[in-house]
Amino acid sequence: MGAVGPSASTAMINRIVFGLATALLVTQAQAQVADLVPRTALRVCADPSALPFSNDKKEGFENKIADVIGQDIGVPVTYVWFPRIGAFARQTLQKRLCDLVMGTASGDGEMDTTTPYYHSGYMIVSRADAGITANTIGDPSLTSMRIGLIAATPPTDLLVRHGLMPHVTSYSLSVDSRFESPARQMIQDIIDHKIDAGLLWGPIAGYYISHEHLPLKAVFIDPEPDSARLDYHISMGVRVGEPDWRRRVNQAIQKRQTEIAAILTDYGVPLLDEQNRAIATEQPPAH
Secondary structure (H helix, E strand, O other): OOOOOHHHHHHHHHHHHHHHHHHHHHHHHHHHHHHOOOOOOEEEEEOOEEOOOEEOOOOOHHHHHHHHHHHHHOOOEEEEEOOOOOOHHHHOOOOOOOOEEEEEEOOOOOOEEOOOOEEEEEEEEEEOOOOOOOOOOOOHHHHHOOEEEEOOOOOHHHHHHOOOHHHEEEEOOOOOOOOOOHHHHHHHHHHOOOOOEEEEEHHHHHHHHHHOOOOEEEEEOOOOOOOOOOEEEEEEEEOOOOHHHHHHHHHHHHHOHHHHHHHHHHOOOOEEOOOOOEEOOOOOOOO
8 A cells, every 4th residue: 555645634724623623512412402402300320228428218317418509509309229239339420320429528539529518527436335435446445346347338447457357357348239238237346246337438427326315426437648639528419411410419519508407416416527527416315
């Protein structure tokens, strides 16, 4: 095959440049059209059996917060129920089955995220009468204790660092919440003296302790230098490329923050301020 001459090369380059520019314009237009789709409902992706966050009876605090967002936007709330395991966002949000994911860590790689609407962290949970005062994984008192851990969650690194893994009872992380609740089982094992303490995500610990009036206490775990993060700002997730929709949800979060905070308090969700200090809230007494 002969060499392509200068004039042919120029024409080919022009065609390539034109094609790339056209593709870019089409992509931008598609994104704009997607973001301008009329929204007659707030379509939420949620787990059907994951209290205190959500369930198909709409009893979770994320269900209540979704209602507040829907009211502010002026549309009814509808749900796509899907167990929050594996490729949750890819199977729901990215397939355009719904438009909003409640309760996702800010900066989640699979989604764009909104303004955070709460800040919490991992906690040490123990029996109220056990006299455990530790608020760090490196506390010497923990070396003789049986410790519960949801497998592969952030406190794992600190347990390894301090040589405590031989003392750990592990509970599954990825389960179908319709059939299993490892966090609730850990709570029960603490009550039943099968383990001495458990390391749990704060909203889960706070909810069970306050709403079931359990004889337990929970304290935030203090972080250590060069360790995995133990606190997270929680946002809502939207599809990438829908900035107008994200802005609209952000406005609702900011406008209704007082109501959102009241819901979190009612569900016993322990909160942190921007300096990682616990925010004192009134909780129902345990008995």
